[in-house]
Amino acid sequence: MSTLDHNDMILNAQAERMLQVMNSSVDPCENFYEYACGRWSEVYPLEDKALDNTFDRLREGLDEVLKQLLEEPITSEDSRSTIIAKTLYKGCMDEEKIESLGVTPLKTLLSQLGGWPVLEGEAWNEEAFDWVELMAKLRKYNNDILLSEWVGADVTNSSNHIIQLDQPILGLPGREYFMSAGDQDYRMAYMELMLKTCELLGVSPEKALQDMINVLQFEKQLAKILTPAEERRNLSAIDWIKYFHIIMSPSLSPPSLTSSESSAPSKETEERYVIVFAMKYIRKLVTLIQETSKRTVSNYLMWRFVKNRMNNLGKASQDAKQDFIQILFGSKSQPERWLTCVSYVNGNLGYVLGSLFVKKYYPQTSKKDLDFNESDHFWNVIKMLQFHALSTHDLLSKPVSRIEWTTTPAVVNAYYSRSKNMIMFPAGILQPPFYHPAFPRCLNFGGIGVVIGHEISHGFDDNGRQFDEFGNLQQWWTDEDVSHFYDRATCMLDQYSNYKVTSTGLKINAVNTLGENIADNAGLKIAYKAYQKWKLLNGGETIHLPRFNLTHDQFFFLNFGQIWCEVNSPEAMLTKIRVGQHSPNKYRVIGTLSNSKEFSDAFNCPEKSTMNPKEK
Numbered sequence: 001m002s003t004l005d006h007n008d009m010i011l012n013a014q015a016e017r018m019l020q021v022m023n024s025s026v027d028p029c030e031n032f033y034e035y036a037c038g039r040w041s042e043v044y045p046l047e048d049k050a051l052d053n054t055f056d057r058l059r060e061g062l063d064e065v066l067k068q069l070l071e072e073p074i075t076s077e078d079s080r081s082t083i084i085a086k087t088l089y090k091g092c093m094d095e096e097k098i099e100s101l102g103v104t105p106l107k108t109l110l111s112q113l114g115g116w117p118v119l120e121g122e123a124w125n126e127e128a129f130d131w132v133e134l135m136a137k138l139r140k141y142n143n144d145i146l147l148s149e150w151v152g153a154d155v156t157n158s159s160n161h162i163i164q165l166d167q168p169i170l171g172l173p174g175r176e177y178f179m180s181a182g183d184q185d186y187r188m189a190y191m192e193l194m195l196k197t198c199e200l201l202g203v204s205p206e207k208a209l210q211d212m213i214n215v216l217q218f219e220k221q222l223a224k225i226l227t228p229a230e231e232r233r234n235l236s237a238i239d240w241i242k243y244f245h246i247i248m249s250p251s252l253s254p255p256s257l258t259s260s261e262s263s264a265p266s267k268e269t270e271e272r273y274v275i276v277f278a279m280k281y282i283r284k285l286v287t288l289i290q291e292t293s294k295r296t297v298s299n300y301l302m303w304r305f306v307k308n309r310m311n312n313l314g315k316a317s318q319d320a321k322q323d324f325i326q327i328l329f330g331s332k333s334q335p336e337r338w339l340t341c342v343s344y345v346n347g348n349l350g351y352v353l354g355s356l357f358v359k360k361y362y363p364q365t366s367k368k369d370l371d372f373n374e375s376d377h378f379w380n381v382i383k384m385l386q387f388h389a390l391s392t393h394d395l396l397s398k399p400v401s402r403i404e405w406t407t408t409p410a411v412v413n414a415y416y417s418r419s420k421n422m423i424m425f426p427a428g429i430l431q432p433p434f435y436h437p438a439f440p441r442c443l444n445f446g447g448i449g450v451v452i453g454h455e456i457s458h459g460f461d462d463n464g465r466q467f468d469e470f471g472n473l474q475q476w477w478t479d480e481d482v483s484h485f486y487d488r489a490t491c492m493l494d495q496y497s498n499y500k501v502t503s504t505g506l507k508i509n510a511v512n513t514l515g516e517n518i519a520d521n522a523g524l525k526i527a528y529k530a531y532q533k534w535k536l537l538n539g540g541e542t543i544h545l546p547r548f549n550l551t552h553d554q555f556f557f558l559n560f561g562q563i564w565c566e567v568n569s570p571e572a573m574l575t576k577i578r579v580g581q582h583s584p585n586k587y588r589v590i591g592t593l594s595n596s597k598e599f600s601d602a603f604n605c606p607e608k609s610t611m612n613p614k615e616k
């Protein structure tokens with residue numbers, strides 16, 4: 001095919017995609033989201049999934065490609081990294097082998113860790129239990145339970161790596177799930193999962209019941225002492241502790257939580273600085289643990305570890321987990337096995353898969369410590385977890401690389417790093433509908449252009465504004481600028497807190513989504529400006545999209561709107577509203593466009609039409 005024919009094909013396919021999902025019978029000035037995405041759910045019915053959107057559609061296409069790459073037989077041409085990735089995938093796909101091992105690998109691991117009290121019954125040795133020790137051991141398997149711990153760029157000196165501590169996430173998606181009276185069903189499903197898990201591991205629900213009731217009770221107390229997300233947005237307002245001493249021997253040991261503030265670091269140990277994002281929580285945690293029986297604390301730590309491992313075992317374990325997921329998020333069936341395994345390998349060895357995806361050579365040495373066995377999925381997963389935990393702590397001996405990416409190529413997303421002051425666009429998002437070299441520029445500016453604008457704007461949102469050009473936490477604005485910023489931010493808080501999502505009856509949390517809403521609004525504005533500038537410099541568009549009768553400016557906004565087409569189950573929407581950083585997509589479109597004079601001009605929206613309010 002000639003380049004011209006190929007370009008025609010790309011344009012026709014894009015026109016077809018855009019026409020399919022839009023509903024042109026809706027007035028774009030009344031509800032632009034319905035106009036742009038009104039038929040999305042007919043074209044892509046949700047069926048048994050929890051959510052579906054433009055990003056997931058692209059991810060699916062990408063996963064098909066990755067599947068083919070991973071399923072190619074191992075050859076002598078393959079690099080060491082490629083062999084590692086293919087072996088990991090093979091192990092994940094060998095369901096027969098996984099089934100034949102049953103829960104034995106997990107039980108073996110639990111005994112090595114000192115035993116899960118609920119399984120051990122009276123035989124569990126309470127005397128020998130030390131919560132800090134178990135928490136640290138589980139951290140070595142990359143599990144953040146009770147505390148979240150990682151190595152990242154220091155917020156006050158972004159060229160140094162430093163240990164950071166924060167409050168953890170819980171076994172249900174957010175604190176409300178433990179606290180709200182209306183959430184009883186979710187807690188029941190969670191309890192059901194605990195009891196089923198115990199049963200699969202050989203203890204009857206009757207025997208396990210009391211222990212698991214205590215675990216749930218303990219986790220409810222944890223939910224209460226977590227600081228709500230709304231109160232965590234201003235970093236400099238958080239209670240800091242300057243340093244902690246950490247024992248480094250022969251690998252990382254946990255900080256001594258109880259004595260850190262009073263005792264000086266002992267001379268024999270290396271002194272290290274630690275950033276604590278949740279000092280209040282940690283103080284309360286120590287008290288809560290003192291008031292809770294060792295048995296319950298151990299049961300809880302192990303439970304959270306076991307819950308994370310259920311996906312790596314046979315069908316019965318996966319089914320138990322799926323029942324829970326269905327009630328929690330509304331997805332009625334598990335994804336096909338190959339999808340699970342592709343996203344597992346891509347999530348863990350993203351650089352290796354990415355190098356296959358973009359057909360680039362990947363340095364052989366980087367994964368030298370990994371050695372997988374294609375008939376031992378469970379232990380492969382465990383090794384992978386240990387590898388991640390080691391890799392993050394290895395960073396401590398290195399300076400922060402300001403050019404190294406924190407995402408991998410085969411990913412459909414985009415990022416901003418506040419410590420590196422860097423925007424990242426993986427290869428996975430550089431495709432239609434976001435971008436294509438054959439597109440008229442209106443589509444590229446309305447697609448990837450707006451995404452680029454969004455990521456740049458994160459450097460100036462309510463979080464990013466607290467970091468200077470080098471990624472250090474520091475007020476680099478005048479007090480007057482800060483005060484003007486909050487005047488405008490308040491306006492945005494008012495606007496977004498009025499949006500109510502019908503399927504849940506809940507209003508958007510305008511505080512938690514503020515940073516993203518700012519980035520959405522600013523991103524659209526600068527991408528539109530850039531597009532106008534491009535037209536001026538290049539004498540306008542020469543490419544037209546077939547089968548459409550819209551102006552190029554209208555196309556800019558239509559492509560932007562369609563990037564956000566989505567459909568969610570009510571359960572998934574509930575989680576999104578409660579814990580999400582982003583507004584639901586419908587309001588990402590309506591919120592930004594109703595603030596845009598340029599949008600109303602492009603569609604000739606009459607004054608006071610819904611999308612053209614006087615107050616912008």
Ligand SMILES: [Zn+2]
Nearest residue numbers: 454458516519
């Ligand atoms: Zn964002």
